[in-house]
């Protein structure tokens with residue numbers, strides 16, 4: 688038979704465990720909510736050097752149309768002293784902005800009311816590569832997301848056709864690209880490629896394929912580990928001319 692003292696003791700121990708478990712459950716729920724609400728449509732973007740890049744970050748609310756209250760946004764970059772961008776109390780606060788981002792960054796006034804904190808980075812430089820963190824705080828939830836930005840240079844090739852030789856030229860590629868020609872069926876054809884590196888380390892591409900048939904379709908692939916551009920070219924009857932579809936750029940490089 689348990690004494691009254693023992694019953695009270697075991698009841699207390701059980702109660703303490705139940706209360707502790709409840710507290711842990713509540714904390715876990717609160718934290719999982721706070722960290723899962725900020726999202727990015729692309730956490731590994733590849734920017735074209737000299738171009739503009741959108742770093743996506745937004746609050747994933749139940750209803751994307753409703754406006755978010757008490758919104759503040761902070762964009763930071765790893766190993767960088769100042770901030771990339773800060774928005775608080777309905778306005779940008781750029782007092783703590785790192786000078787390298789001065790006049791190159793903006794948020795979108797159209798998206799902010801609904802919690803879209805995507806950052807536009809203009810005139811991308813190779814030093815912009817790195818790990819960015821977007822933090823959103825609001826009375827409708829918040830959290831953070833990390834975005835790893837990489838840079839490359841890529842331009843669409845232009846084509847020429849003369850005397851049975853198909854030529855492709857592209858002015859800016861980085862890192863060093865490979866060029867591959869193939870026929871309509873995907874069979875690899877032997878082309879001849881010259882890469883010229885300028886003082887900034889950017890490559891220009893000039894490649895030729897010979898001989899080419901009339902009324903045949905060829906594919907020219909320029910790519911490196913980061914970006915691939917596939918162009919389709921169709922030579923047409925006489926006088927010899929060709930059709931060139933805009934290249935398809937993919938940002939996973941030759942690994943695709």
Ligand SMILES: *[C@@H]1O[C@H](CO)[C@@H](O)[C@H](O)[C@H]1NC(C)=O
Pocket residue numbers: 741745795798803804805
């Ligand atoms: C956020 O805003 C950017 C820039 O206007 C837009 O491209 C993007 O689609 C928006 N994202 C969402 C989830 O609304």
Ligand SMILES: *[C@@H]1O[C@H](CO)[C@@H](O)[C@H](O)[C@H]1NC(C)=O
Pocket residue numbers: 850
């Ligand atoms: C065209 O190619 C043929 C055979 O390869 C060559 O004999 C001829 O000189 C070329 N013509 C021109 C204008 O390059």
Ligand SMILES: *[C@@H]1O[C@H](CO)[C@@H](O)[C@H](O)[C@H]1NC(C)=O
Pocket residue numbers: 870871899900903904
């Ligand atoms: C070009 O013509 C040759 C000879 O007719 C043929 O064997 C070859 O498959 C053609 N190439 C393409 C890409 O159509």
